[in-house]
Amino acid sequence: MIDSKIVGIRxxxxxxxxxxxxxxxxxxxxxxxxKPQSVRxxxxxxxxxxSTTVDSPPDHRSxxxxxxxxxxxxxxxxxxxxxxxxxxxxxxLRFDPKIVDGEAYRLTVSExxxxxxxxxxxxxxxxxxTLRQILPSTRGEVVAIPAVVINDRPEYSYRGHMxxxxxxxxxVEFIKRQIDLLSYYKINTFRWHLTEDQGWRIEIKKYPRLxxxxxxxxxxxxxxxxxxxxxRQIRDVVExxxxxxVQVIPEIEMPxxxxxxxxxxxxxxCRQKPLKVxxxxxxxxxxxxxxxxxxxxxxxxxxxEVIELFPSPYIHIGGDEVPKDRWRECPLCQQRIRSEGLKxxxxxxxxxxxxxxxxxxxxxxxxxxxxxxxxxxxxRNVVVEVWRGNSEAAKALAGGHRxxxxxxxxxxxxxxxxxxxxxxxxxxxxxxxYFENRDLVLGAECPLWTEHVTPVNAESKLYPRxxxxxxxxxxxxxxxxxxxxxxMALHYAHMDSLGIAYGPEDKAVAEYGIVSxxxxxxxxxxxxxGFNDITFxxxxxxxxxxxxxxxxxxxxxxxxPLLIKVAPFRNGKKVDLSRSFTLTANTAxxxxxxxxxxxxxxxxxxxxxxxxxxxxGSREYNDGIWVGWQGADMDAVxxxxxxxxxxSVSVNFLQQxxxxxxxxxxxxxxxxxDKETWVELKAIDTGANAMDxxxxxxxxxFNQPKAIIARYVRVNAVxxxxxxxxxxxxxxxxxxxxxxxxxx
Ligand code: ACM
Ligand code: ZN
Numbered sequence: 001m002i003d004s005k006i007v008g009i010r011x012x013x014x015x016x017x018x019x020x021x022x023x024x025x026x027x028x029x030x031x032x033x034x035k036p037q038s039v040r041x042x043x044x045x046x047x048x049x050x051s052t053t054v055d056s057p058p059d060h061r062s063x064x065x066x067x068x069x070x071x072x073x074x075x076x077x078x079x080x081x082x083x084x085x086x087x088x089x090x091x092x093l094r095f096d097p098k099i100v101d102g103e104a105y106r107l108t109v110s111e112x113x114x115x116x117x118x119x120x121x122x123x124x125x126x127x128x129x130t131l132r133q134i135l136p137s138t139r140g141e142v143v144a145i146p147a148v149v150i151n152d153r154p155e156y157s158y159r160g161h162m163x164x165x166x167x168x169x170x171x172v173e174f175i176k177r178q179i180d181l182l183s184y185y186k187i188n189t190f191r192w193h194l195t196e197d198q199g200w201r202i203e204i205k206k207y208p209r210l211x212x213x214x215x216x217x218x219x220x221x222x223x224x225x226x227x228x229x230x231x232r233q234i235r236d237v238v239e240x241x242x243x244x245x246v247q248v249i250p251e252i253e254m255p256x257x258x259x260x261x262x263x264x265x266x267x268x269x270c271r272q273k274p275l276k277v278x279x280x281x282x283x284x285x286x287x288x289x290x291x292x293x294x295x296x297x298x299x300x301x302x303x304x305e306v307i308e309l310f311p312s313p314y315i316h317i318g319g320d321e322v323p324k325d326r327w328r329e330c331p332l333c334q335q336r337i338r339s340e341g342l343k344x345x346x347x348x349x350x351x352x353x354x355x356x357x358x359x360x361x362x363x364x365x366x367x368x369x370x371x372x373x374x375x376x377x378x379x380r381n382v383v384v385e386v387w388r389g390n391s392e393a394a395k396a397l398a399g400g401h402r403x404x405x406x407x408x409x410x411x412x413x414x415x416x417x418x419x420x421x422x423x424x425x426x427x428x429x430x431x432x433x434y435f436e437n438r439d440l441v442l443g444a445e446c447p448l449w450t451e452h453v454t455p456v457n458a459e460s461k462l463y464p465r466x467x468x469x470x471x472x473x474x475x476x477x478x479x480x481x482x483x484x485x486x487x488m489a490l491h492y493a494h495m496d497s498l499g500i501a502y503g504p505e506d507k508a509v510a511e512y513g514i515v516s517x518x519x520x521x522x523x524x525x526x527x528x529x530g531f532n533d534i535t536f537x538x539x540x541x542x543x544x545x546x547x548x549x550x551x552x553x554x555x556x557x558x559x560x561p562l563l564i565k566v567a568p569f570r571n572g573k574k575v576d577l578s579r580s581f582t583l584t585a586n587t588a589x590x591x592x593x594x595x596x597x598x599x600x601x602x603x604x605x606x607x608x609x610x611x612x613x614x615x616x617g618s619r620e621y622n623d624g625i626w627v628g629w630q631g632a633d634m635d636a637v638x639x640x641x642x643x644x645x646x647x648s649v650s651v652n653f654l655q656q657x658x659x660x661x662x663x664x665x666x667x668x669x670x671x672x673x674d675k676e677t678w679v680e681l682k683a684i685d686t687g688a689n690a691m692d693x694x695x696x697x698x699x700x701x702f703n704q705p706k707a708i709i710a711r712y713v714r715v716n717a718v719x720x721x722x723x724x725x726x727x728x729x730x731x732x733x734x735x736x737x738x739x740x741x742x743x744x
Contacts, residue, residue: 030148031487032133033467034186034474042147044111047089048073048135049142052081056093061121064243066093069128076132078139091131092116093124103188104153107131109145125245126152126186133184133490137497155476156428156443158404160189161466162251163458166196166260167281167450169227174455176240178462181500183244185470190241191316191445193251194229197259197284199277201228202250202309206301209264217260217277220619220695225279234309242311249368250310253318254299255288255352262286268295270330280695281451282658283321283728290352291332300359307363314383315360320370322349325726350376357382368404371396385445394432402440405431409446409469411461412453415530420505424468427478444473457576460503467491501575504530509576510568514625515606516613517557518590523583523614526555531570538566547572561585561614581615587646587743588612588638588713596635603628603737610739612638617739619695621656631733634664634717636741643673643711646743649681650701651715654737655692657727662734663688664717667700671710678714688720690727690734715741 030039056066069091074080081091091114099106102120105127116127130150136143161182163170179190194202200214216226229237238248262269263277270289278284288295306315324345327333333348342348349372357367357379367373368383371392378384384396385404396403408426410418428444429435446469448461471484495502503509509530516523527536537549538556545567558564560583567578593612598604605624606613617626649671655663663686670678682702720734 030134030146030150031490032130032150033484033487033491034471035479035484035487036130036150036152037475038149038151040149042110042149044147045144046109046111046114046147047142047144048077048079048081048091049089050079050082051089052079053083053090054081054093055090056124057095059121062093062124065121065125065128068125068243069093069131072128072132073135076135076137077143079141079143089113093127095119095124099123101153103157103186104151105130107148107150107152109134109148111147114145122188122245123153129184129186129245137494154186154474156441156473158189158443158445159187159470159473160191160249160404160443160445161187161462161469162191162193162406162445162447164193164196164448164450164453165201166193166199166253166257168454169199169201169225170450170455170458171227172229172233172237174458175237177498177500179237179241179244179246180498181463181466181495183241183246184494185467186245186474187466187470188246189249189445190246191249191251191447192237193253193316193447195251195253195258195261195318197257197278198281199226199228200260200264202234202252202306203228203230204302204305205231206305207265207298210261210302212264214260214264214277217279219279226277231305231309238310247312248310249312249314249316250306251316251318252302252306253320254356255290255349256283256320256322257318258288259284259286262288265298268292268298270326270333280658280693282693283323284693285323285325287322287326288352289330289332290327290348291330291334291336296355299356303356303359303363307360307365313364313366314368315365316368316385317353317356317360318370319349319353319373320387322372324349346376348376349373350378353382354379374399374401383442387447390431397431397433397437397440400440402442404442405444406447409444410449411446411465412449412451414508415461415465415503415505416507418465420464420468421481423465424471424481424484425478426472428472428476444469452577454577456574457501457509459501460509460575463495463500463502464488464491464505465503499571499573501570501573503575510534510536512566512579512581514581514615516589516609516615520557522557522559524555524557525552525564525566525581527552527566527568529568534568534570534575536566537569538564540564545569545574545578547574558583580618582618584614584616584740584742585744586612586614586740587644588640588741589614591641592639593741594637594639597629597632599627600629600735611636611741612743613740615740617652617654617697617737619654619697621654621659621661621737626654626737626739628661628735628737629719630660630735631719632736633719634715634736634738636715637675638713638715638741638743639675640711640713640743643709644743645707645709647705647707648701648703648744649713649715649741650699650703651717651741652739653686653698653700653717654695654739655688655698656695656737657690657693657723660723660729660732660735661737662690662720662723663698664736665720666718668716669700669702670714670716671708672712672714673710675712679710681708690720690723713741713743 054066056062096117099119102122105118105123108115118124211228215228263275386393511528513526537545668683669681723729
């Protein structure tokens with residue numbers, strides 16, 4: 001009693017003294033994200049200084065949490081709190097058995113002390129994260145923390161973020177930085193999507209080819225791309241996350257999304273023929289053979305090593321997007337269907353998942369899989385991660401499965417199609433029969449798939465949407481968006497201090513427009529900024545723009561054909577992937593062009609002249625430069641305005657059959673002086689093959705040494721037509737994608 005009074009008087013004196021020197025730092029608001037269940041401000045402040053001590057229960061984890069708190073206070077405020085455990089001005093961690101939810105906590109700040117109470121160390125740790133959020137982030141000798149009582153607990157027990165490190169690789173340092181933020185926002189699960197068609201990223205000692213071969217792919221430009229985590233690095237990440245209250249759940253994809261594994265060990269594929277680690281996105285037909293016993297021996301060996309590395313009670317085995325083509329034609333798979341009395345390949349998938357589930361269960365692990373694991377039936381004990389919508393969620397609940405909702409939180413979705421506000425207003429209770437099955441809804445996860453994401457732009461896709469996700473899953477309420485936005489101000493400052501390259505709330509980091517301006521014989525590249533303080537930097541030698549590359553603010557006029565590569569920079573840091581534009585000399589620039597069938601509106605962003613503007617399409621069909629037709633031929637007539645001399649005509653076509661884009665069957669070129677009499681320059685059958693799933697660009701060229709003089713040029717391309725049986729779009733009409741018709 002006497003002691004605390006003395007401290008009280010001392011505090012008051014100190015407060016007066018420090019206010020006089022204006023070095024006291026006080027924050028009056030509680031801008032906590034996710035919003036706690038209850039915040040009751042009190043009267044007065046707790047003064048934290050060098051004499052403050054941290055006292056904790058004696059168990060190892062509680063002491064570790066106390067140390068994490070002391071370290072955090074030092075990093076955020078510069079104050080090294082006292083190691084003397086008998087001080088009077090203290091922060092006390094203690095267990096309160098009356099707080100039953102393990103993640104729940106009570107944080108009480110009064111003039112004399114800070115008390116952190118929870119039923120479990122999980123809650124103690126989350127209270128520490130809340131305390132960190134109400135600590136002033138400015139440095140001082142003494143910081144004042146306003147009195148408050150916070151009672152808090154999460155609505156959902158599973159709050160996760162998944163990162164796909166298969167399509168692109170993310171270094172350990174990047175992963176740890178994100179785990180720091182997951183933890184800061186009380187997201188308790190990092191889901192590590194470690195294997196994909198395009199790369200196997202986890203060292204497995206018994207099968208070294210998984211990383212020697214499976215971790216590396218050849219990119220379209222011939223370069224080698226890849227990387228993997230050693231078991232030592234994985235243990236390090238798992239331990240780093242454990243200290244921060246984050247469990248790490250690995251995902252080892254099977255039976256699909258396994259081309260990289262099968263490139264390393266083709267003997268576990270149905271055809272048992274050599275495969276390459278693919279550089280193509282999409283769904284691939286080569287999957288693990290479900291008829292071969294050795295496949296299961298291999299997968300059990302792999303899972304044995306995985307289980308050793310990850311203490312989490314869950315193992316995710318993917319299970320999504322499994323084409324049945326190979327199984328249908330594989331004698332071993334067909335034999336398995338007969339011997340097990342299965343109805344079809346869907347039941348074979350179910351058989352596959354059940355075997356893996358039983359194996360994991362024998363090791364004390366629960367299987368998580370994407371919602372396709374319900375096809376053909378699944379054991380009731382598996383956890384279903386729902387990505388294809390509410391009807392899949394309803395199916396999972398009807399089967400009595402626990403589920404995790406992922407579909408509404410795909411953060412690879414462009415920001416303008418999934419804004420901060422939309423994430424904030426995602427209502428998990430809209431799942432059919434949610435209220436009857438509340439206990440089965442474990443929570444949600446925000447996946448980041450990385451076909452078009454690398455460490456350069458990942459943070460712009462994650463934040464600030466991840467803060468909204470944290471709020472949705474912690475509070476379970478559809479809250480007050482204005483209040484959330486007000487609190488975000490503090491969190492933007494926090495992310496700035498950490499150098500996090502977060503994105504805008506409702507628009508792209510950067511967008512581009514490019515047009516040809518025949519009147520001034522130039523092209524104009526325009527950048528649209530997601531933040532006002534973005535600078536566009538560019539190169540013209542094919543290299544990646546650096547922070548020292550030449551820059552433009554709004555637009556750039558380019559007067560000669562070249563390859564320009566441009567990227568947005570903010571605070572000296574590249575904040576989005578670069579974009580390349582290939583500009584080429586073309587006699588047809590400025591000419592007029594007409595089409596027998598109009599260009600599909602979705603792909604005519606640059607207008608009718610897109611085919612003759614000197615801007616050449618990239619390998620991305622939706623780059624705004626390609627033009628497309630579906631269910632129609634391309635028949636373009638170019639009017640050069642007057643007779644012109646030229647020796648060549650060429651045109652590019654895209655093949656990307658997974659997107660239904662197939663080369664035309666036949667391409668013909670003609671010239672005319674009067675648009676009545678046409679001379680055929682070239683006609684060629686392309687040998688178009690809709691079953692070739694590799695992305696490629698085919699250039700059809702007419703070329704002769706002697707110049708032609710003509711006013712009109714016509715290019716006709718005959719569409720492939722209906723997609724054949726076995727194609728993912730069988731029976732649908734193919735697309736023609738063309739760019740650019742170059743006349744020289
Ligand atoms: C998924 O997006 N294929 C789970
Ligand atoms: Zn097979």
